[in-house]
Amino acid sequence: QQPVQSPQAVILREGEDAVINCSSSKALYSVHWYRQKHGEAPVFLMILLKGxxxxxxxxxxxxxxxxxxxxxxxxxxxxxxxxxxxxCGTDKGSASKIIFGSGTRLSIRP
Amino acid sequence: DTAVSQTPKYLVTQMGNDKSIKCEQNLGHDTMYWYKQDSKKFLKIMFSYNNKELIINETVPNRFSPKSPDKAHLNLHINSLELGDSAVYFCASSQGTGRTFGGELFFGEGSRLTVL
Structure with a gap:
């Protein structure tokens, strides 16, 4: 039920691009993306709705x-x-909960 | 003003003790949650309340008892603490439920519980 994220970790140099993937085995109503910095709470980035x-x-x-x-x-x-x-967090629409993936750690080097 | 606030931020306690974490939101949201984040950073939902009513209980041991005195507050009481309860507990709130859900989660700063 938990969405699968890949890759688990990425190391980039400043200015480079990255793609993080999230997939689910269940039909989805929406997908949420959050970023969490070390020692802080997750912060909302965006929601994508069915469509x-x-x-x-x-x-x-x-x-x-x-x-x-x-x-x-x-x-x-x-x-x-x-x-x-x-x-990434997925919502099947049938209950008010978001199930989160295991996370992708992104490190940016100067 | 902090939108979602939790207290305390840190708890260190012995196995077998009982502890509580309090959460308050001033966003006027209808729904509040408790999430547990373990040492591997998995963020797992525990409970969800909508207007003081429990709507989600994710097979959490009954040593964990949430209480919502009003829609702006959601507390978590944990009895007979075990080593495996050590984690960061995040409170969150959102507007809407079910098919109307689509709003972002606003997280509190987290409460780090260490059980010795």
Missing amino acids: GEQKGHEKISASFNEKKQQSSLYLTASQLSYSGTYF
Whole structure:
């Protein structure tokens, strides 16, 4: 039931791009993306609702393919501030809960 | 003002003790949650309340008892603490439930529980 995230960890140099994937074995109503910095609470990035939309947030964007039950988070021209652990969360719409994936640790080096 | 606040931020206690964590949100949200984040960083939902009513209990041991005196507060009481209870507990809130859910989760800063 827990969505599967890949890769588990990514190391980038500042300015490089990254893609984080999230897939589910169940039909989804929405996909959420959060970023958690070390020692802090997860912070909301964006929600993608059923409909295959794509969203953007500065240089961070995401897509949601409801047929494949997959979402991808795209980070372009990464900045040091992008470091942290990224979680996707899935919502099947039948209950008010988000189930989170195991996270992808992103490290950005100068 | 902090949107979702938890107290205490740190608890260190012995096995077998009982402890409570309090959570308050000033966002006017209808739904509040407790999530547990273990040492491997897995964020697992424990409970969800909507307008003081329990709507999700994710097969959590009955040593854990949430209480919501009103929709702005959700407390967590843990009896007979075990080593495996050591984790960071996050409170969160959102607007909406079920099919109306689609709102973001606002997390508190977390309460780090260490059981010795």
